[in-house]
Every structure is written in structure tokens, then in C-alpha cells.
Amino acid sequence: MKAHASDITQDPRWASVVARDKTADGAFWYSVKTTGIYCRPSCPSRLANPKNVQLHLSVAAAEAAGFRACRRCNPGGISIDAANTAIVTKACRLIDESIEPLSLTQLAQSVELSPHYFHRLFRKATGLTPKAYAAAGRSARLRTGLAKPGTVTEAFHDAGFGSNGRFYEASAAVLGMSPTRYRAGGAHEVLSFAVGQCSLGAILVASSTKGVAAIMLGDDPDGLVRELENRFPNAQLVGADPAYEQLMAQVVGLVEAPAHGHALPLDVRGTAFQQRVWLALREIPAGETATYTSIAKKIGSPRSVRAVAGACAANAIAVAIPCHRVVRHDGGLSGYRWGVDRKRELITRESKVHAHREQEQTA
Numbered sequence: 001m002k003a004h005a006s007d008i009t010q011d012p013r014w015a016s017v018v019a020r021d022k023t024a025d026g027a028f029w030y031s032v033k034t035t036g037i038y039c040r041p042s043c044p045s046r047l048a049n050p051k052n053v054q055l056h057l058s059v060a061a062a063e064a065a066g067f068r069a070c071r072r073c074n075p076g077g078i079s080i081d082a083a084n085t086a087i088v089t090k091a092c093r094l095i096d097e098s099i100e101p102l103s104l105t106q107l108a109q110s111v112e113l114s115p116h117y118f119h120r121l122f123r124k125a126t127g128l129t130p131k132a133y134a135a136a137g138r139s140a141r142l143r144t145g146l147a148k149p150g151t152v153t154e155a156f157h158d159a160g161f162g163s164n165g166r167f168y169e170a171s172a173a174v175l176g177m178s179p180t181r182y183r184a185g186g187a188h189e190v191l192s193f194a195v196g197q198c199s200l201g202a203i204l205v206a207s208s209t210k211g212v213a214a215i216m217l218g219d220d221p222d223g224l225v226r227e228l229e230n231r232f233p234n235a236q237l238v239g240a241d242p243a244y245e246q247l248m249a250q251v252v253g254l255v256e257a258p259a260h261g262h263a264l265p266l267d268v269r270g271t272a273f274q275q276r277v278w279l280a281l282r283e284i285p286a287g288e289t290a291t292y293t294s295i296a297k298k299i300g301s302p303r304s305v306r307a308v309a310g311a312c313a314a315n316a317i318a319v320a321i322p323c324h325r326v327v328r329h330d331g332g333l334s335g336y337r338w339g340v341d342r343k344r345e346l347i348t349r350e351s352k353v354h355a356h357r358e359q360e361q362t363a
Contacts, residue, residue, distance in 0.1 A: 008050040016041045017053070022081065029056045029075050031067040038062035043073035044080075087111045088125040091118070095134050104130055127301020128272060136272040189235045193228060194248045195221045198255045200342050204228060205251045206237075211265030215251055215318040217338035231316070255319050255346075257353070264320050270311070273304075277311035284325045287350045291329045313337055319346065 008014050016024035024041040031038035032048040038056065039045065056062040059069075059076045069076045074083075091107050102110075107130055108118035122130050191213065193206035198217075204224035206214040214231070216224045228237065250264065268275060276299045284290050290298075296308045312323040315337065324343045328334050336343035 008053050008055070011055065013041070013055055014050060014053070018047065020044060022079070025079055029059060029062050030054065031056060031062050031065065036067055037070045038067040038075055039070040040073045040075040040079065042079065043070055043075070045070065045072055084121055084125065087113070087118075088122055091122060091130065092126070092133065095130065101134060102130075123300050125301075125303070127276065127296070127299050127304050127307075132272045189232065190238055191228075191232060191235050192238045192241075192244050193225075194239070194244055195224060196248055196252060198252045200255060200338075200345060203252065203255065205248050207247065208267045210267040212247075212251070212317060212320065213267040213269065214316045215255075215320055216316070217255075217318050217342055251320075257349070266317060266320060268317070268321070270314065273301075273307060274311040274314060277308050278315060278321045278323075281312070281315075281322055281326065284322060286322075286325075287353060289325050289327045289331075289347065292326055292334075293329055295326060309334070322346075325350075 013024070013028055013030075015021075016027075017030055020042045022042040027041070029038050029040060030048075031054045032052050033054065034048075034052045038059075054065070056065065062075075063069075073080060078086075091111055094107065094110055095102060104115045104119060107122075108115040111118060113121070119129065122128075122133070126133055128136065189208065191206050191208055193204060193214075195202065195204045197203065200217055202218050202221040202224055204214065204216040204218075204221070204227075205212065206228055214228060216227060218224050254264070268278060270278065277295060280295050280298050292305045292308045292312075293302070296302050296305045299308075301307070308326075312326055313335065315321050315323045318324075318338055324336060324346045333340050333343055333347075
């Protein structure tokens with residue numbers, strides 16, 4: 001069955017071809033009489049003149065009409081996206097199962113692609129380079145290994161770190177502390193902290209020697225302290241002293257006037273993916289918002305919208321890493337670790353300051 005050429009633009013299926021709608025793949029196929037080929041609706045080839053297009057309900061119907069399959073979209077087989085997903089999945093499995101780190105060239109050869117094309121394909125699908133993906137996997141295995149019985153040395157060898165020097169060089173960035181302290185739940189690590197009040201309620205600030213490790217907001221000061229204790233059950237928590245009050249005042253100032261910004265030193269701890277998301281959040285200008293989808297695209301992982309939302313939820317440094325500036329695609333406010341009302345208030349404050357600045361510039 002086919003539609004007449006004169007009716008093509010009136011057929012709703014033609015809109016799917018124009019939009020290269022992947023969800024329409026398998027529902028119908030289209031052929032182009034000037035080229036003699038047929039394609040799936042999502043084919044990325046140049047859009048054909050609708051006068052030369054015919055629609056078909058099956059591959060067999062298109063071939064019976066004398067058309068041959070497009071080499072670019074492979075309409076009779078698996079889609080390009082499915083093929084690329086299979087390639088990346090295979091590469092991820094090889095990385096996960098390999099005892100020794102695999103080079104980019106080795107991975108590319110294993111999937112029969114050039115290193116450059118494979119690198120671009122892998123990053124587009126996962127949001128990470130193969131090297132970063134492997135590092136994230138080692139980090140996850142290390143955390144799992146340190147939670148089990150055995151020596152630290154066994155844990156880092158099992159995680160895929162090839163030498164002691166390489167491991168200890170990376171462990172501070174991966175764990176935020178030495179592996180021995182991490183295994184002990186932060187034992188011997190000193191975290192200074194203070195609890196106070198701001199216009200958004202109770203606020204807790206905690207920092208290590210590297211910088212601010214947590215900014216928490218809530219209604220119950222004691223609850224914030226318990227949350228900090230749960231995050232570092234064996235760390236030495238040192239209450240505020242007069243010298244720490246200056247940092248506390250700086251953080252409160254950031255909460256009260258987030259649009260002005262403060263160059264706080266941060267001790268950011270998270271997976272490779274989370275840190276990519278948090279870096280993107282810090283690049284959103286005050287007074288503006290971004291969607292989870294736009295952040296996913298910005299970090300090169302457009303399909304990782306849910307993972308981006310998860311990274312926002314895992315952020316423990318309120319305001320300084322402004323996850324409050326991320327909204328739904330329709331502009332609505334989704335969940336916020338410290339309450340949607342606080343998120344709305346922060347956005348409102350920044351918007352007012354941003355609008356005032358624009359008025360001053362145009363005056």
C-alpha cells in the first residue's frame with residue numbers, strides 16, 4: 001500500500017519524515033523514486049522532494065516496488081542508534097571486565113572503528129570519555145572493595161589500579177581522603193562546622209582543609225548535624241571557633257544574596273559524572289535557569305537527563321553549587337534537596353537582582 005505523491009504532504013506520516021522521528025521507525029518506510037532507495041522515517045539523509053516520495057507499510061512492499069535499502073539508515077536491519085548502542089555497550093563491558101586498563105586504540109580495534117570516531121561515539125552516548133568511564137568504574141569498585149574485609153592493597157588492586165603510586169595519587173581526588181580514612185568512615189579526618197540561622201531557616205556549613213564540603217539548609221539545626229554525622233560517621237567534627245565565624249558569615253551572605261556570588265574554596269566529592277554536572281551548574285549565570293535536558297546536552301550526554309537529576313539531588317553544597325537553578329522543561333520547579341519553597345525563593349531573589357542590573361544598564 002502506498003500514498004499518492006500529491007497526497008504526501010497531507011499525510012501525517014510525512015511530518016514524521018520531516019522531523020526524522022525515531023519513534024516512527026518500524027511503523028512505515030518511505031522511498032524516493034529519483035534515487036531508487038527506501039529509508040526508515042528517521043534517516044538522517046537530505047530531505048527528499050515530497051513529489052518524489054512514496055510511503056510503504058513494510059520493507060517487503062518497498063522492495064517489491066523496486067527500491068533498494070538505504071546504506072545510511074539500514075531500513076531492513078537495526079537502526080543506527082541501536083547499532084551504536086550495541087557498540088558502546090560492548091566497549092563498556094570490555095572496560096568493566098578488563099583487569100588492565102585498555103588504551104583508546106585497543107578499544108576502537110575491538111569494535112572495528114577508528115580511535116577518533118569511537119571516542120566521539122562513546123562520549124556522545126555516555127557523556128564521558130572512555131578514560132573517564134574507566135576511572136569512574138575503578139572508583140566505584142574501590143569504594144565497594146573498601147567496604148569489604150581485606151587489606152587496602154587488595155582493594156585497590158582489585159579495583160584496577162596498577163601501582164601503589166598511581167593509586168595514592170588518585171585516591172584523594174576519588175575518595176576525598178586517604179583510603180584508610182575512607183574505610184574507617186572518615187576516621188582522623190577533621191571537619192570544622194558551624195550551625196546558624198539565615199532567612200531560609202537553619203544552615204550548617206562544614207569544611208575540610210581543602211574547602212567547603214557541605215552547605216545544608218533545613219528547619220531543624222540538630223537534624224542538620226545528624227546528617228553531617230551520618231555522612232562522616234568517624235570523622236572528627238570540630239565546632240565553630242571565632243576564626244570559623246568569618247567563613248560562616250561569607251556563606252550566609254551567599255545564601256542571602258546568591259546573585260552577587262562568592263569565590264568560596266570548595267571540597268567537591270563525587271563521581272566523575274556528578275562532578276561534570278556540578279561544574280555545568282556553576283556555569284549557569286545568576287538570575288537564569290537551565291533545564292535538566294539542557295544540562296545533559298551541555299555535558300555531552302543528552303540521554304542522561306535522569307542521571308543529571310540524580311546528580312543535582314546528590315549535591316551537598318547548597319547555593320555555591322547552584323542546583324536550585326535547574327528546572328523542568330516546562331519551567332516548573334521539581335524536587336530540591338532542601339525544599340521546593342527554598343528553591344523558589346532563591347530563584348526569585350536572583351531574578352530580581354538580575355532584572356535590576358539590566359534596568360541599570362539600559363538606563
